[in-house]
Amino acid sequence: MKSKIGVYICHCGGNISDYVDVNKVREAVKDIDGVEISLDTMFACADSSQTQIANDISEKKLDGLVVASCSPKLHYPTFSAVAERGGLNKYNYVHANIREQVSWAHSDDKAGATEKAIKIVKAAIARVKESVSLEPIEIKAEKSIAVLGAGVAGMRAAKELADLGMQVYLIEREHFVGGRISQLDYLCGADETGKELVTQLYEKIHEHPNVTLFTGAEVIKKGGSIGNFKIKVKITPRYINDTCNKEELLKAIEVCPVEVEDDFNFNITKRKAIYRNYDSEYPQKPTIDNKNCTRCGECEKVCSSIDFSQKEEILDLTVGSILAATGFDPYQPKENEFGWGIENVVTLPQFRRIINMCDDKLVYQGKEIKNIAYIYCVGSRQVDGDNKYCSRYCCTATLYTSILTHKKYKGIKSFHFNRGIRTYGKQEVIYDEASQLGDIFLQSYEYDPATVEENGDKTTVKIKDILTGGQELEVDADLVVLVTGMEPRNDCSIGDVLKIPKGRDRFYNEIHMKLRPVETVIDGVTIAGACQGPKNIMESMNSALSAAAKSYSIVNKGELALEPIIAKVDKDTCIWCGKCAEACPYDAISMIKENGKDIAEINESVCKGCGMCLPVCESDSIDMDGFTNKEIESMINVLAMS
Amino acid sequence: MSTTGKELPKILVFSTEKISDPAIDMAGLLKLHYPPRVYTIPIPCSSAVKPRWILKAFEQGFDGVFIAADGTDCPYGESCTEKTGEIIRRTQEMLKEKGIEPAKLRMAAICSVCSEAFVKHMKTFTEYLVKQKTT
């Protein structure tokens, strides 16, 4: 039982003290048995406060510490480090959350908030009294990292990690690398195409001895934990031999009788069941689309590289950290949404493909295009739909596309139906350039966007334009381009396997945008690129390199200290009913014989401290450090008091 | 609700460190208010709540207990929903034996961004418990 406890209550510069009477809280706890000192502080996390707490611990020989401040997700690590600096075992520190769950949640009820804060601090004191000192469990960390997704973010992270000496497994679900960027024929702010960028990155990882690339591969199971993840990778066959003959393969593609929509070209073209998306694609081998292949055997007749005997494989890998860079999906408009379904209404990604296919004349569906209407924020900033967020990249991408059409074709007229152009930062110059080229901007408010109608052979876009004092304006367009935003991957099964939580926008969520921007609540799993939220290429690269730095720092020492929060069996009362072993998701519990009695034993390095074994034990013989009956029930007792 | 703060029922919430507790934090961040006599004890996983803790809470004077479960988001295993459900079922049996209304123990899956859902649960649960108290 702790008897010299230090209690520090943070004002958080008003965030707490504006709603919670901090003095009252301190007064309420200062005379509790075992409380040695109780102080309030403007910022408990400030360096001077940290130093004071650490000094108090060592000078006053405190044996327990409570800091009442913000959410433990923000500063639990800060104050457990302070405890250790003062010479106190960090498990004798208890964090009381009186900001997110008190002052902010009850800013409408100051008296209620203060009463709640008092209870919470008292409960923390009760808990710290029962706390015990624990030592971390040291484990070996695998110096290898799985990078999921071989888009530009994934490849860039893989390259960086490999250069830093890590063994990298780059796992791509598709049969080709490059992700969404390989679909781009021009990039804003660069003299290169998306395909060229992909090629450069591919060449770097391809030659790198530390990178192993798997295509057609998907993580289907994750076990273990930080430092030692055990992942199962399912590899689907390409049905093409390693010793492939290029000439023959081209022939094979030619003879394949199956034609399907080419989703690489956003369904504006067709492809065969044996295919590659473009000539210079990597790896430089076509693949056979198993879903659409009829096994007619035509390709086998002309090509010796075809091998239908290839089977799906399951690979087991052990990695120290996982970096997810699984990308995004372009928003798919709903039927009738801004005229979607009308023949000359296309999405921006489709339009970019069309531009790539038309050399000196812009032609779509056999008609030459002169008047183009761009409709912004399709699938973004939705008033009624789920996507409340801005997709960030699309204003600039659209303006850049528009500029390109002027450079490539003659007589193009562009009309931008927008809700306020967001060319942030240096991208502003692109907006300026488009304006200089004579592009016309028509703007509406969020709740009153442009409409698209089919009038005979014309497609008309109407808007109440706020730039001309709310005039009803309309444009007959040869082509309507829906500027579709980014969405989280529709098939995000990897996220489900890894258990990465999603944010309100359904993209994967970081722990804290500013403190820990590339880490997830799953220890050892980092995120990068557009799977975290809309980003342009440069922003994706920054996040990829940041995530690489973080994953590297997890495993680079080759060892890790794990939380010692694990279940413990009371050998005297255990009667081995086996229920705990059944409940354990990690197979950490087994039966042993001790003193002629069957009892449960817990493997320390396997137990993850989930506590699933606790409630199933018939004899209540399992306790978990930090969550023992004593600790939890002492808190319940205090919280229940009136 | 016409009841004043003092008479409001007390609810103990078992939240989970990685999933539901962040949602409860976010409710605060978004200033979504709920009755202040809701107290949380974060634990690693909702399948770790011992029935004796719940019984203890009622014994000590809590009017309701709410398990903010991980549901399918549980980072520890797929069986979590089932397991937490089983704990609730068993504990409700025990409550019945003790003459405590089993509906005073509730559970719902609260994902890491289910702040609004949490607040709604707290409001309706409080209303329910107020009714129980007065009738």
Add this chain to the structure above:
Amino acid sequence: MSEGNKKTVLIMKEKHQVPQDVKDELKFFVKTKKAILKALKEKRMTVPELSEELNMPKDKVLYFTMSLLKYGFVAVDEIDDMDEYFYYKIKDNG
């Protein structure tokens, strides 16, 4: 670290001349401080009231009063009936 009781400021004085405007500024501040504190000793006042009393522009009064608040000479009292201006008073130990 300064050695013993020898004041290092004396060494600085030998090589560094204090500019006249710094000296003037100090004089002005000391005078203003006295005037504000004297006025507030009589009764609590708002910035416009102090401005009238001291015959000094309101923005200057605010600047100096806030500085004195920061240094612990002055305390904030209630806001006036119009909810516009705060009253400032002398701090008990100030």
Add this chain to the structure above:
Amino acid sequence: MQENQNIKEYDALVIGAGIAGGEAALNLANVGNKVLLVDKELTVGGKMILLSKVFPTLDCAACITTPKVSEIARHSGITTLTSTEASDIIQKDDGTFEALITTQPRYVVVEDCTGCQLCEEACPVNVEDQYQYGLVGRKAAFIPFSIASPRAAAIDIENCTLCGACERACPTHCIDFTQTVEKYTIKCKSVVVATGFQLFDPTLIPRYGFGRFKNVITSMQMERQLAPTRPFNTVLRPSDGKMPDNIAYVLCTGSRDKTVGTPICSQVCCMYSTKQAQLLMGALPMADITLYYLHIRAFGKGFNEFYAQAQSMGVEYVKGKVAKITEKEDGNLILRYEDINTGKVTETEHDMVVLSVGILPNEGITKLFTNRKLELDPFNYVSQSNPLESPAMTTIEGVFVAGVASAPMDIPDSILSAGAASSESANYIRHISKKTLEV
């Protein structure tokens, strides 16, 4: 190495200890590199440590910076020097660097200062406090602000009357007027430029009256008024200390304005203004807040939602370019602007106007390098030589850029950019070290 036995060696030199430089230094040190972090200011934390809260989460800025700052201060791999600048940086043939380090005297022995503030109490001088953007005074012996790091006093020698009161008052005898400028050379393998930004000076737009009209303030001054370590007891207008109840924001002050030489968007003003508006609604519940804008750039994660939240709280957004501000006798201000909605030139009265000033790159970065050229982009930010593949790379191999030094960006982007810079710098250091070993 015969002549310079005493030259200090580091793996990386990080110039600028704001949030980007600090993050880069921590990342580098966390993977075993020895880092020298220099900042010309008296404290680390850059501009961010002076902010009130940060969008879109409304975390207090101090809650995010202070733990980072104290981690930096405590990290065994990081040497932090404040009041210090690096210059005369030479790249050697082997890819390593030499730099001249110049530390200005603080006249306080930082290690001995306990931050007791007795010197501050004793000092008779009152000068404008630069950390409060001139809204209030400070002493000539002073601690920059309560959460500064190091939390140690400094003597502002230019405003010091050499009365000696501070030296007499100091209980630890840490005040030392004999300190002089220190200069020495260091060696390092890589350089991270994280020199941040400066704010646009609104006196360059005389029609807004900043500097003449007391109640026209900058957004940074408002930021200070809203911060926990604020200059006034609450938000007050500087002309007479009245609680304002009708505040206007003029967005794009010094951004997207070719007439003042800044054609680009500053990327943060829309959101910080929206944040301040939300905070003002909390601090002054009766006040009306109006933002005059051209376009709202709410593009980042959670930003658009944050913008919508401000609108639902009652913050008014008026699309219109403010042409001129005039002052009334009572200190109120008349805004003349073209209301885009009506197409008419309109005038409105506010009792306080906040100019949402844009950001500009810090000057003089290129001059730090002697035998290599650190090139700038057309807007005078550090040029990124390969922005899509290696955003931190500059025109000098081994020199990387982090944060706003390369472009306007918000805090999350600065932190990610610092992550990229540290990652590439770590790789360069590894590469150089390997090469030296082979030789």
